[in-house]
Amino acid sequence: MKPIIHVENLSKRYTIGAKAEPYSTLRESLVSAVRKPIDRMRRNGPKAADSQFWALSDVSFDVTPGEVVGIIGRNGAGKSTLLKILSRITEPTNGKVELYGRVGSLLEVGTGFHPELTGRENIFLNGAILGMHREEIAKKFDEIVDFAEIEEFLDTPVKRYSSGMYMRLAFAVAANLEPEVLIVDEVLAVGDAEFQKKCLGKMRDVSQHGRTVLFVSHNIKAIQQLCDVCILLESGKLIAQGATPGVVQQYVRQQPTDQEQRSPSKVRILDIRIMDDNGAETNLISFDRALVVEVNCVVSETLLKPAVDIAFYRGETRLFALQSDKLLMPSNVTPGNWTVTFEIQPTQLVAEELCMDVGIREEGEGYSVLIEDAKKIMPDYSTVPAEALVDCLIYPRASCSAKMEATVNV
Amino acid sequence: MSSVTEKQPAKINAPAAETVDSGQAPLPDKPLVVIEPSRGRIPVNLKDLWNYRDLLYILAMRDIKVRYKQTLLGAAWAIIQPLFTMLIFWLIFGRLAGMPSDGVPYPIFAFAGLIPWTFFSNAVNASGNSLVGSSNLITKVYFPRMIIPLASVASGLLDFAISFVVLLGLMMYYRVGVSVNLLMVPVLIVLTSLLAVGIGMWMSALNVKYRDIRYALPFLIQLGLFATPIIYPASIIPEKWRPLYALNPLTGQIEAYRSAFFGREFDWFSLGVSVLVTFGILVYAAVAFKKMERSFADLV
Structure with missing residues (x-):
């Protein structure tokens, strides 16, 4: 085509x-x-x-x-x-x-809105700026006002609008561009x-x-x-x-590759893999299937009861963190390849994008290796049930029951 | 196609059939627009400018509406400004200095010059700062950039017209009759507007790159007031300097406004020079504007 x-x-x-x-x-x-x-x-x-x-x-x-x-x-x-x-x-x-x-471009909603002008005047102004003719705007006027839900404020200067109203009006004009x-x-x-x-x-x-x-x-x-x-x-x-x-x-998968080496490198992370429960590598996590995180390291000197920590962040908020020494008895690790695998039960995550930090530490020490934002994961939205698409990070499995008792008239 | 089947439950008020047509119409063989780095001289795209005439109108209307919003006196300011300037000029130059006024009462003599001057200086000042003031538009949407300084000039026309009515009232008060010469006024307005567009457009483009313009412009305009026959008649300039004096395109125009209002003979020589200079400036400004236009979004 x-x-x-x-x-x-x-x-x-x-x-x-x-x-x-x-x-x-x-x-x-x-x-x-x-x-x-x-x-x-x-x-x-x-x-x-x-x-x-x-x-x-x-x-x-x-x-x-x-x-x-x-x-x-x-x-x-x-x-x-x-x-x-x-x-x-x-x-x-x-x-x-x-x-x-x-081509109609919408690099910013409300381009050219003038605070002193009324909603009605701004619809025409904004429409013209976006390349519409006056008749065209007049034809679409009702639709725009409908979409923006601002009928009663049409003749109020937009400087008195709430920011929500302002945005609605701005998008309404743009959305009706054809x-x-x-x-x-x-x-x-x-x-x-x-x-x-x-x-x-x-x-x-x-x-x-x-x-x-x-x-x-x-x-x-x-x-x-x-x-x-x-x-x-x-x-x-x-x-x-x-x-x-x-x-x-x-x-x-694009990820920064800088590994922060804290101490003379006794250990180095070779590879971090995120997989689904079938072992297929992915960054999209299924809503209701387990998630496997595998951290693969090379150890050059014996590590004393080391542990691998993984933590998931959304922005600055830590959603959850797992520490291998809490889940598994730590023991000394001799030089060679060392792989630690976490299996995480279905998370019911809906969070848009999570970053994972990975750190390795020896008992009683700080991190000898720490990689921030080592991986990014996000939910596979095709597996997220429609009712979970509300503005939240987690949609736990839940059930609901109701009971009705007859009121007792006193 | 899937889009057709999904159209069925669509809202009733949407003119769906029409939009489907426009969206799936066969594409033209030649591209509507080719975006390429421009080299050399770029012609002014008059068709594009014409397509955006509604924007010009709406921007000019915006300027007019906004100008006197939240003012006590509103549009009266359009009259107050030249009227009071005229009164001061009359007191100082007419009464105290005894400036000649070619046989017309000094107040209306000065007023007839002040009206076009006020329009011109406001227009140049407004359009000179217009591009920088519209940076939010320039960095977000495409439209012919010339629209912006043009709209600034156009928005002054209403005030211009209002003051003409005041002038006619003053002329009735001083019992100065009108003649057929008055028919030249619309032509002169077009000429003054073109001059304001030329200079304003040029200054606005320069202002994007050199913010000095913002400070230089009011000063230059102030000088212009004295280099133009507004408070004094052109006739007091010695004969041998007249051709040089006529190079100021406003000289011919302001004198012509007076001739049109007071029924005097037109000075066709200085008016002719003014027309030539005005068009020269306009063409030069348009070329310069187009040349600078490509970097507006990156500089503003």
């Missing part, structure tokens, strides 16, 4: 460092105009390229019409730069993009859970009407629910693209 977006060798360079002042004054320009030739003479050539930074380098991909594409990657991977180029806000340094449809390609950046990071659900629903709606959506988010849950295919960026390069589950796996 013919692509609706064709991206070819796209690169974007930013200049950083001393010269990357957000803006300059005339005086600085004059000074540098005078100094540059002198500098050039002195240094024999232009300044080294270390002050340049490729936010995107050589990215190529195609998007077919009707696809919902997730763009994922760590902070600074180039996702936002890519979206900015696609929505024509900034120019690429090299390469090109061909767009075969009208471009062939919709570019969305992190809008779901705002608003309450209820509203986020509504936005997700609206976006699914949009894609079901045959329109193409490009969606950037850190919210892997939303990406998994919404996107058919994903693109994974890492430091400006496209490192994976394809069906969502595979690319998400790869994203989750």
